[in-house]
Amino acid sequence: MDHDCGCGRAASAAPDASLEFDADGELVVGPVIRPELLTRPCAIGTLDGSWLLELERRTVFGPEVRGALRIEVGTSSLRVSGDMYSRRVFPPVFTEFELERIRPIPFPVPGPIPGPGPEPFAGGGADAADAGEAGDVSEDETPILSEFLPLGLRWYPAFPASEYSWYFRSNGSTYVDGTLTVQIVRHLWNRTTQEFVSTDTGTLTLRCRRPLVVTTASTVLGESQRMTGTLSIGGTVTNVTARKTSPMYRGCRIEVDAMVNRMFPASATIGSGAAATVRSVYAGAGWDVTVVTDEISVPDDADLTNAELATLMSGHRQTVSGESWRLWLFVGSAQGGLFGIMFDDDTVPREGAAGFADVELGNDSFIAAAARGRPLDEVPAAFLRTLVHEAGHAFNLWHPKHDVHNPGIGIEIMNQTGDVMGFATTANPYPGNASFAFSNHDRTSLIHSPDPQVRPGWKNFGWGHGDLSAGLPAPVDVAGLAGDTGDEGLELTVAMPAQAFVGEYVTAEVVLTNVSDQPRTVTTLINLSEGDLVFLHTPPDHSLQHLVDVAIGCGPRPTTVLQPGESIRNHVQVFFTNQGVTFTEPGRHTITAQLEVDAMTTVRSTPMTVDVRGPGSDPEVDISAKTLTPGVGRAIALGDFATDAAARAVLTDLAEQHSDTDTGAAGALVLANALARSFTDVRARDVRAAAPDEAAHFLELALAGRSAERVAALAVTVASPTEKDAPVVADTIAALKSRAKGGARSVAGKDVAAAERIAEDFVEPTGR
Structure with a gap:
C-alpha cells in the first residue's frame, strides 16, 4: 500500500513544522495567530495574578466555560491553578475572544473588562456602592501592590456554585519566549454529590506578547494583559483566552x-x-x-x-x-x-x-x-x-x-x-x-x-484537608502525612455504642490516661468545639470526614497535670456535627479520636466500630423521622432551638412521646436548657423570656427511669461545649441532689457523686 502523505492538513505544513496530534490521532490546530506588529514576549512577572480564563465554544449552542486562572510567579517558582464553571446560555452570548475570530482585528482587545457573570470588586462597581450605603470603609482602599491596572478595574472571577465544573492545578510548566506551557491535572466535579469524582491530565498553552513601545494608553488599556492559546484535554483541543483581572489572586x-x-x-x-x-x-x-x-x-x-x-x-x-x-x-x-x-x-x-x-x-x-x-x-x-x-x-x-x-x-x-x-x-x-x-x-x-x-458558605470546615479524596492535597515533604507523633506514656480511648439506628442520639466518652511513671502536662479541652479534639469518621463508603462541633472556638489552652495512672475525661455528642447527622447511612462506621495533647504531641485512639441499621420498630421509625427533621440536629448541637418554632415543636413531641429512650431524653434536655434562660434576637429586638416551669417539666421527663450518672452524661452532651455555664448541667445536678435528699430510691449518694464528677469534667476536666 502506498503510504504517501502528500495530501491533507498535515502534508500542507512546512517541512520543518512542529506537528502535534491528540489522543484520537487528529492533528492539533492551534489558534489563529494574527500578525503582531512591534511586539515582544512578556516578562514572566507579567503573568503573576488573577486571570479570567475563557474557552471557545465548539458549537454556537455549546456550553459557556469560563473561570478563574491564578498564576503565582515566585523568585524560583511558578504555580498555576484554576476553577472552571460552565453553563448553557440561550440565546448564545459570544465572548470578546469569540467575536475576534468572527471579526479579525489587528491588536488584542483592551482588558481586563468585567464580563456579564461576575461583578466588579474591591474599590469599584457594586461593592463600592454597597460600602458607601452601608457605612464607612474601615481600612484604606488604596492598592496594596503597585500595578498598572487601575483599582476600579480589579476583580476576581466568581460564578454561581451551581455552575462549578472542574478544578485544575499545574503539574510542571515552562515559560519560553512568551509561551507558557502548563501540564495540568484536572479534577472533575459532580454537581449532584458535590464532590470531585475523577481526574485526567492535559496541557494548557498560553502566549503572552506586549507592545515593543509601551505608551501610557497601552499600559492603562492593558494590551499586554491578554493571552491566547489552547487547552488540550479529554482528547480535544480548545482555543482559550485569558484576561488579567488583578495582580493579586483572590478577593473577599x-x-x-x-x-x-x-x-x-x-x-x-x-x-x-x-x-x-x-x-x-x-x-x-x-x-x-x-x-x-x-x-x-x-x-x-x-x-x-x-x-x-x-x-x-x-x-x-x-x-x-x-x-x-x-x-x-x-x-x-x-x-x-x-x-x-x-x-x-x-x-x-x-x-x-x-x-x-x-x-x-x-x-x-x-x-x-x-x-x-x-x-x-x-x-x-x-x-x-x-x-x-x-x-x-x-x-x-x-x-x-x-x-x-x-x-x-x-x-x-x-x-x-x-x-x-x-x-x-x-x-x-x-x-x-x-x-x-x-x-x-x-x-x-x-x-x-x-x-x-x-469560598465561605460552600464545603464544610476541614474538607480538602483530612479527606484526601476531596479537593487536591498540597505536596507533602519527607515527613509524610500527619498522624501520631507518638507518646507511649499517654493513652486515648473512646467508648460509644457498638450499634445504633439511623436517627438515634449517640454519645461518646473520651478518656486520656497517663500510663507512664512520670507526671504529664496535658490539655483539658476534651471536646469537639475548642480545637484540640477531632473525631475521624469513616462511613461505609470508606471516605474520611473530620467531625467537629458546629461552632469552633479558639483561645488559650488550659492545661492540667496528670499524675501516673490518672485520667481526664468528658462526654461528647456524636449525633450532629459540622457534617450534619453523623450516622445517616446504614452499614459499618468507624470513629477514631485524635487529640492534640500539647504543641508537639498528637495521640489517637484505637478505632471504634459502630454498626448502623435502619429503624426497626414503629417507635424507632418515629424517632428517626423526628431527629432527621431539619433544624432538630442543629438545636441539639447548640443546646437551644433559638427562633426555630418548628424544631421546638418536634423536640417537644420527641421528649413527651419517647422519654423512655436516650434520644427522647436528649430532646427533653435541649428544651430544659433553652427554656431555663432567656433568648435574645438582637436583630429583631425580640426576647424569649425564660420559662422555668416548662424547663422543669422537661427535666423531669429526662430524669424519669434513668440513673443519675446517665442523665448527667446526657446533660453535658446537649450543652454546647463552649458554654460552661449552660443551665441544663447545673439544673440536672441540683435536681439529682434534691431527689437524693428526699430519699428517692432511684438516686443514691454515690450515683449523685458520679454525676457531679461528670458535670465538673464538662466545665474543667481534672485528673483522677
Missing part, C-alpha cells in the same frame, strides 16, 4: 458588625513596629480583602450564647447581590475564655466568625506587661490576630496540627493562641512575638485550593 469582602462599645481593631502595631490591618495581613497571602463596617451599635449583651450568635449572624448580614466572595465578622462581648469562634453549620458551612472583646488576657510573665489582665479589644495586636485567625477558619484553614499535610507548629496566623503563647518569653512576650503572616502551607492553600474548599 468582609463585613464587620460590632456590639456597642466594642472596638474593631482597624489597625494595630505589631511586634516589628509596623502597622498591620486585616487587609494588609491577607495581602501578604495574595488576597485582596475589603473590610466594610456595617453596624457598630449591636445592642449590648455581656454573654451571648452560641444560639444567639448563630441567629445574629444568619439574620444580621447585609444582603449583597452578585457572586463576589464575602464573609461576616462580628465583634462581640464574651463567651467564657474563648478569644473567637467560627460557625460551621451543615446548611451554610463556614458562614461567619466572631471575636470576643471582653475576654481578658492572663497575667503570665510571657504576656506583655501592658496587656496583662486587659480585655482583648484593649490590646489591638492580640485582637487583630484573633479576627484574622477566625477569618482564616472561615476560609477553611485549620490549625497546623489538624492538617493532614503535617505543616510545622509555629507563631504564624493559623497556629492556636496557646501554641503562640508557648513560644513567647519574658524578653519576647505575647502578642509581640506573634507573626502576622500565614505559613507557606496556608498561603498556598489560600491561593491555589479549589473554590469549594476555600
Whole structure:
C-alpha cells in the first residue's frame, strides 16, 4: 500500500513544522495567530495574578466555560491553578475572544473588562456602592501592590456554585519566549454529590506578547494583559483566552458588625513596629480583602450564647447581590475564655466568625506587661490576630496540627493562641512575638485550593484537608502525612455504642490516661468545639470526614497535670456535627479520636466500630423521622432551638412521646436548657423570656427511669461545649441532689457523686 502523505492538513505544513496530534490521532490546530506588529514576549512577572480564563465554544449552542486562572510567579517558582464553571446560555452570548475570530482585528482587545457573570470588586462597581450605603470603609482602599491596572478595574472571577465544573492545578510548566506551557491535572466535579469524582491530565498553552513601545494608553488599556492559546484535554483541543483581572489572586469582602462599645481593631502595631490591618495581613497571602463596617451599635449583651450568635449572624448580614466572595465578622462581648469562634453549620458551612472583646488576657510573665489582665479589644495586636485567625477558619484553614499535610507548629496566623503563647518569653512576650503572616502551607492553600474548599458558605470546615479524596492535597515533604507523633506514656480511648439506628442520639466518652511513671502536662479541652479534639469518621463508603462541633472556638489552652495512672475525661455528642447527622447511612462506621495533647504531641485512639441499621420498630421509625427533621440536629448541637418554632415543636413531641429512650431524653434536655434562660434576637429586638416551669417539666421527663450518672452524661452532651455555664448541667445536678435528699430510691449518694464528677469534667476536666 502506498503510504504517501502528500495530501491533507498535515502534508500542507512546512517541512520543518512542529506537528502535534491528540489522543484520537487528529492533528492539533492551534489558534489563529494574527500578525503582531512591534511586539515582544512578556516578562514572566507579567503573568503573576488573577486571570479570567475563557474557552471557545465548539458549537454556537455549546456550553459557556469560563473561570478563574491564578498564576503565582515566585523568585524560583511558578504555580498555576484554576476553577472552571460552565453553563448553557440561550440565546448564545459570544465572548470578546469569540467575536475576534468572527471579526479579525489587528491588536488584542483592551482588558481586563468585567464580563456579564461576575461583578466588579474591591474599590469599584457594586461593592463600592454597597460600602458607601452601608457605612464607612474601615481600612484604606488604596492598592496594596503597585500595578498598572487601575483599582476600579480589579476583580476576581466568581460564578454561581451551581455552575462549578472542574478544578485544575499545574503539574510542571515552562515559560519560553512568551509561551507558557502548563501540564495540568484536572479534577472533575459532580454537581449532584458535590464532590470531585475523577481526574485526567492535559496541557494548557498560553502566549503572552506586549507592545515593543509601551505608551501610557497601552499600559492603562492593558494590551499586554491578554493571552491566547489552547487547552488540550479529554482528547480535544480548545482555543482559550485569558484576561488579567488583578495582580493579586483572590478577593473577599468582609463585613464587620460590632456590639456597642466594642472596638474593631482597624489597625494595630505589631511586634516589628509596623502597622498591620486585616487587609494588609491577607495581602501578604495574595488576597485582596475589603473590610466594610456595617453596624457598630449591636445592642449590648455581656454573654451571648452560641444560639444567639448563630441567629445574629444568619439574620444580621447585609444582603449583597452578585457572586463576589464575602464573609461576616462580628465583634462581640464574651463567651467564657474563648478569644473567637467560627460557625460551621451543615446548611451554610463556614458562614461567619466572631471575636470576643471582653475576654481578658492572663497575667503570665510571657504576656506583655501592658496587656496583662486587659480585655482583648484593649490590646489591638492580640485582637487583630484573633479576627484574622477566625477569618482564616472561615476560609477553611485549620490549625497546623489538624492538617493532614503535617505543616510545622509555629507563631504564624493559623497556629492556636496557646501554641503562640508557648513560644513567647519574658524578653519576647505575647502578642509581640506573634507573626502576622500565614505559613507557606496556608498561603498556598489560600491561593491555589479549589473554590469549594476555600469560598465561605460552600464545603464544610476541614474538607480538602483530612479527606484526601476531596479537593487536591498540597505536596507533602519527607515527613509524610500527619498522624501520631507518638507518646507511649499517654493513652486515648473512646467508648460509644457498638450499634445504633439511623436517627438515634449517640454519645461518646473520651478518656486520656497517663500510663507512664512520670507526671504529664496535658490539655483539658476534651471536646469537639475548642480545637484540640477531632473525631475521624469513616462511613461505609470508606471516605474520611473530620467531625467537629458546629461552632469552633479558639483561645488559650488550659492545661492540667496528670499524675501516673490518672485520667481526664468528658462526654461528647456524636449525633450532629459540622457534617450534619453523623450516622445517616446504614452499614459499618468507624470513629477514631485524635487529640492534640500539647504543641508537639498528637495521640489517637484505637478505632471504634459502630454498626448502623435502619429503624426497626414503629417507635424507632418515629424517632428517626423526628431527629432527621431539619433544624432538630442543629438545636441539639447548640443546646437551644433559638427562633426555630418548628424544631421546638418536634423536640417537644420527641421528649413527651419517647422519654423512655436516650434520644427522647436528649430532646427533653435541649428544651430544659433553652427554656431555663432567656433568648435574645438582637436583630429583631425580640426576647424569649425564660420559662422555668416548662424547663422543669422537661427535666423531669429526662430524669424519669434513668440513673443519675446517665442523665448527667446526657446533660453535658446537649450543652454546647463552649458554654460552661449552660443551665441544663447545673439544673440536672441540683435536681439529682434534691431527689437524693428526699430519699428517692432511684438516686443514691454515690450515683449523685458520679454525676457531679461528670458535670465538673464538662466545665474543667481534672485528673483522677
